[in-house]
Amino acid sequence: MEEDVVFDEGTPLFVQIAEQLSGQIADGTLAEGERVPSSNEFAAFLRINPATAAKGINVLVDDGLLEKRRGIGMFVVRGARQQILQRRRGQFTEQFVAPMLAEAGRLGIGREELFDLIDHTQPTTQGAQRP
């Protein structure tokens, strides 16, 4: 069942756990109302410290995306997906558009050419991955 997930050395692990989880909610892998694996299950699956996994999950609880149901576990809140998508839209310009324009500028790619490239480029399969 285990898989080797590659983590980024520079970002706190619990932040990466939180990002992975919200990514899964955003792309529907984790549906609203569905039970989220426990921190211990996460820890075993990702091979990380259980306290770190719990900390990551708690970020989403604090953001109101997950809720604890006593004795049963942790569940995705109704409306969580929309909330995440909205937040990501807010970050889209800064995270994707601005860096793209900067690189295009360095390479001397003009606006027309850039629009043309956008029109003719297929999305990568890892569309859900964030930088």
Next chain:
Amino acid sequence: MTPVIRTERLTRQYRGQRALDDVTVEFQRDTITGLLGRNGAGKSTLMKVITGQEFPSSGSVTVFGQNPLENDGVLRRMAFVKESQQYPDIKVRHAIEAASWFFPNWDADLAEQLLDEFALPRKRRIKKLSRGMHSAVGIVIGLAARAEITLFDEPYLGLDAVSRQNFYDRLLADYAEHPRTILLSTHLIDEVANLLEHVVVIDQGRIKIDAPADDLRGTAVTVVGPSRSVDSFVDGHEVWHRGGIGSLATVTIAGPIANGQRATARDLGLDLEPVSLQQLVVHAAGTEQAGAR
């Protein structure tokens, strides 16, 4: 946070050589702490003092608030698995049996399961085991003891990658179900980095890093790119290491790096690469920091 182990200005001296030099450190209940450093840095000595196998030249150590020296009530609550564990000339199953008498929380089912997983022949004399199997006996005892404090000192000499992974998996699974205090000393830092909640780095008998593992991520960054751009970018930062080839420079600087600086780096065409825990330890243990001595 409740410390279960505490040392206060602990020094251990061997004929003029300080194996531990003024060490004040705490280990918290139910956390997995990595005790990292080079060979001869003082990791094993610290573990031996904690388990009452050596005594301090000066300073003090308390475990569960008591002095561990010849304190049976404390020692039974600790399991110490060390690299060069010596056993009397007995068979594997006898070593397991002896351990089951000593440790009050011993889980016999877990021990049997682990013996199978590590393919340990129960009837073979420990003397006749391979290096890796010898290490596995210690790991089985250390895990099945379920001691409130478990110290693993380079526990897997001779174990192959698959067995080490098995050890990590079992450690995590059992720790999750039965939280306890674990100190893990190892050279294979990259392998254990994600298992650790806390990191203590020791060098020349002194504590160099004592921090939550997550705080260490991002404490340094390596900047890669054309020398001139790199130089202007790292200006004003504490430089840890400088390298490069031709017009390409790689410079490791102390972090953290603000978002604005990330954008600057991007505009300069520079790559920012995170520094792994292993590299951090190498840095902390490899340089004598100003004022440390």
